[in-house]
Amino acid sequence: MTAAAVEVEDLVMRYGAKTAVDGLSLTVEAGSVTAILGPNGAGKTTTIETCEGYRTPQSGRVRVLGLDPVSQHRRLAPRVGVMLQAGGAWSAVRAVEMLDYVAALHQNPLPVAALAERLGLGSCGRTPYRRLSGGQQQRLGLALALVGRPDLVFLDEPTAGLDPQARRTTWSLVEDLRRDGVTVVLTTHYMDEAERLASYVYVVDHGRVLTSGTPQELTSARAQNIISFQAPAGLDTVRLTASLPPDCTVTERPPGNYQVDGLVTPQTLAAVTAWCAQVDVMPEHLSVAKPTLEDVFLDLTGRELRS
Amino acid sequence: MSGLTxxxxxxxxxxxxxxxxxxxxETRLLLRNGEQVLLALVIPLLLLIGGARSGDVIDLGSGRRIDVLTPGILALAVMSTAFTSLAISTAFERRYGVLKRLGSSPLPRVGLLLGKxxxxxxxxxxxLALVAVVGLGLGWRPTGGVVAGAAAALLVVLGAAAFASLGLLMAGSLRAEATLAAANLVYVVLLVAGAVLLPVxxxxxxxxxxxxxxxxxxxAQGLREVASGAGLSLVHALVLAVWAALAAALTARTFRWE
Known part of the structure; x- marks a missing residue:
């Protein structure tokens, strides 16, 4: 079965004069992990909340598991797990009590104790929600999304603000979800997260899809490698460029960090180091790297993903 | 590795x-909240006991003090839970995203409302059971038997519906802090100026x-009349029904879930 789990066509959402989503289209294959990657304010949350039925499309069409998320919400809700960016629990409710409550609304919930343990919530099960740390609240939010054994989960920034260990716990959980056939849609502004988890990535900015593909497709579409190094700020990049093969360009961004783009060959590398030797500068942290999603994003928008 | 699938x-x-x-x-959370228990039980019972023993310091008009006081305290108990508690708890549910989260749970909005x-x-x-028992212990002598009991129950249902609709109207339109302040203020104002302690x-x-x-x-006045054997006043029932209908209609139009 390859039916799409989520279909968004030409979605437009405006808040007053501001256009949050501007003709966005995307498709999520059933059983995939799909990442919506973009900087803050790109329209990720608005898009995902429209899929969750919180907002009615002002223009365009949204279908989730073949259903209309607003008019067929009652049929859809038990099948879809939602992790909100923040909040969503009574301040006095205990962590496991909240999980028990949401579990009890479902026909076939996951075993609550095992789920809490898996998410590292075992030790704070009796702690009131307001006294949980931000990371614990986040993991509880993830548990609440999963406890009903949904077909599809929407995770809005699932690891924002988590410490590295908790991020890895979440990542391994997402990998298990895929293994067990749960479709996952997640938003993130961490490109390593998208590269590691997603089978398909939509890069969005200003409410539009800039590009999409598997992480490999996106990074290899930009075939060239990148040479980067650090050296004193203010090197003469024009003269360095002139000493390189014709289609290479050198940029300094931020000061003291140099990047050589273009057709990078061993000869290019030799030319860079030869020029550095000539001006008596040591290129530190010299590396030749495959471009990352971050570079792809920078190419497309001219701005950093994380800011 | 856990064997979770x-x-x-x-x-x-x-x-x-x-x-x-x-x-x-919801009931468990209410009982866990000290302020809510204070509002729901402690204050009404203190006013009942204190009012019954205050002698003639406060003039409660003609009739036995406890017979005037107990129905008023029953009304106060309904108001504290259906209006003040409900308004404050719902406002904070809105503020903390509980309503939003439940919006994506299998519990539909009608289920949420019925649960409340x-x-x-x-x-x-x-x-009501506690207030009535304490009132009876202090000498309250309601009359009218089963018919009066049924009339009182009708008034309580209409009153609770009116107060709950007003509470939700406030919770769904004001900010949580504003609701907290206003719901307590209205409680105190009605306690003093709304014929709760004193007869009309x-x-x-x-x-x-x-x-x-x-x-x-x-x-409160409807309950006093019923308990004194004067029968159910349609005016009081109608007043409560109109408040309930108006506030419910307004709430349905204005309630913001986020």
Whole structure:
């Protein structure tokens, strides 16, 4: 079965004069992990909340598991797990009590104790929600999304603000979800997260899809490698460029960090180091790297993903 | 590694079951909240006992003090839970995203509402039983038997509906802090000026029609009349029904879930 789990066509959402989503289209294959990657304010949350039925499309069409998320919400809700960016629990409710409550609304919930343990919530099960740390609240939010054994989960920034260990716990959980056939849609502004988890990535900015593909497709579409190094700020990049093969360009961004783009060959590398030797500068942290999603994003928008 | 598997198997419990689960949750949270218990039980019982023993410091008009006081305190108990508690808890549910989260749970909005109603009924039943027992212990002698009991129950249901609709109207339109302040203020104002402690006849003549038209006045005075054997006044029932209908209609139009 390859039916799409989520279909968004030409979605437009405006808040007053501001256009949050501007003709966005995307498709999520059933059983995939799909990442919506973009900087803050790109329209990720608005898009995902429209899929969750919180907002009615002002223009365009949204279908989730073949259903209309607003008019067929009652049929859809038990099948879809939602992790909100923040909040969503009574301040006095205990962590496991909240999980028990949401579990009890479902026909076939996951075993609550095992789920809490898996998410590292075992030790704070009796702690009131307001006294949980931000990371614990986040993991509880993830548990609440999963406890009903949904077909599809929407995770809005699932690891924002988590410490590295908790991020890895979440990542391994997402990998298990895929293994067990749960479709996952997640938003993130961490490109390593998208590269590691997603089978398909939509890069969005200003409410539009800039590009999409598997992480490999996106990074290899930009075939060239990148040479980067650090050296004193203010090197003469024009003269360095002139000493390189014709289609290479050198940029300094931020000061003291140099990047050589273009057709990078061993000869290019030799030319860079030869020029550095000539001006008596040591290129530190010299590396030749495959471009990352971050570079792809920078190419497309001219701005950093994380800011 | 845990052996947890996530193979999809979604489904919602039947609505009636979800409503009971939600009502149990809300009731548990209310009982855990000291301020809410204070409002629901401690203050009404203190006023009942204190009012009965205050001698003639406060003029409660003609009639036995305890017979005037107890129905008023019953009305106060309904108001504290259906209006003040409900308004404050719902406002904070909105503020903390609980309503938003439940919006994506299998519990539909109608289930959420029914769960709140069931929780209100449970809490109010306990409050009324306690107030009535203490009142009886202090010498309250209601008359009218089963018919009066049924009339009182009708007034309580209409009163709770009116107060709950007003509470939700506030919770769904104001900010949580504003609701907290306003719901407590209205409680105190109605306690003093809304014929809860004093019978309507104790107010200056020009104020009496106004006090009778307040939901607190209609409920408390209606209960006093029923308990004294005067029978159910349709005016009081109608006043409460109109408050309930107006506030419910406005709430349905204005309630913001986020």
């Amino acid at each position: 996530f193979t999809p198997s979604p489904g919602a419990r039947p609505l009636s079951r979800m409503v009971r689960i939600h009502a149990a949750m 109603v069931l929780s209100l009924i449970t809490v109010i039943a306990v409050q 006849s104790s107010y200056p003549d020009p104020m009496q029609p106004v006090v009778t038209l307040l939901p607190s006045g209609a409920l």
